[in-house]
Amino acid sequence: MIERFQCKTTGAGLFEITDRVQDVVCESGICTGLCTILIQHTSASLTIQENADPSAKHDLQAWLDQLVKPNDPLYTHTSEGPDDMPAHIKAALTSTTLSIPFQQSRLCLGIWQGIYVWEHRYNGGNRKIVVHLGR
């Protein structure tokens, strides 16, 4: 079973989608299975990260910005703006797909885990997510 939804991002950073993915699982009526998420973009990605303290998300972003800088002289792919090539690199270093088991229609995440869209472009956008549920 496949469902789709969009996540509106407003700039670089982590946008939680745990509840939206959990809703897809609940509405499917499937009790036990595997939920796979794909983000249909190469300048935004997915991650499972700490959902408790916002400072962790802030530092993840700050650290990645320090590692992958805009305007690196080695970039040749510059026609789509200074944030585009860094966005592709950041996406390559994180995840485009995630698979999460579920039981009793609840995602088997740890207590402090949340599912996030990680936006890497400065302005964000409507990011398309595909969800597959299997048994």
Place this chain on the structure above:
Amino acid sequence: MIERFQCKTTGAGLFEITDRVQDVVCESGICTGLCTILIQHTSASLTIQENADPSAKHDLQAWLDQLVKPNDPLYTHTSEGPDDMPAHIKAALTSTTLSIPFQQSRLCLGIWQGIYVWEHRYNGGNRKIVVHLGR
């Protein structure tokens, strides 16, 4: 089908769980399918890496420690200790979920591949693993 086990880690580094995952597949009686593993933590992660020469695991750890340093002045998430924020970053750069096909109840890994819990905290802990088997 979902099974769970814990992996006790004794400090930062790679802890092999290939045999334990293979055991879950064997005991299921399923011949052909997909085995998905999730680690329910954001300061430890999963990786498939070289299982032959221990020096490769040593160097992976040393290199990642050099890339993601403790006490970086950009960290604001410091209340859980100097190794906590680096652990979240290291988890984001590696994997929280892995999916491995199996055939004749054997994981389809390459000859030199092993599945590892990658502990990123100094003291380690009991790390919870969820395994889903589908067809």
Place this chain on the structure above:
Amino acid sequence: MIERFQCKTTGAGLFEITDRVQDVVCESGICTGLCTILIQHTSASLTIQENADPSAKHDLQAWLDQLVKPNDPLYTHTSEGPDDMPAHIKAALTSTTLSIPFQQSRLCLGIWQGIYVWEHRYNGGNRKIVVHLGR
């Protein structure tokens, strides 16, 4: 259902396998499901990246080469050549497995997304890919 194919790489860089994976899905006759890909190596990896502008692939390679250098004095795993330990690190930072939903026997990739084998050894080789299709 499990299929296998090999991807011949001729040196470090990204080698597109989207069409070959799509062919496996088409030939299966399965309409809706999940396609999981595993690369059976620890010195090459998988990534979903921009398939439009070749400059993006060039810059991904150049950036990763800058981050993970050969002959780093911290390496102790040097017996398999100067490109081997960097290859393991690059594989750990990218993906060994990817899961992609499909519908009407078409992979649910974004318009600009392609599936790539990312070769990290200087000389490349025949890289073994395992594909699992589930419903």
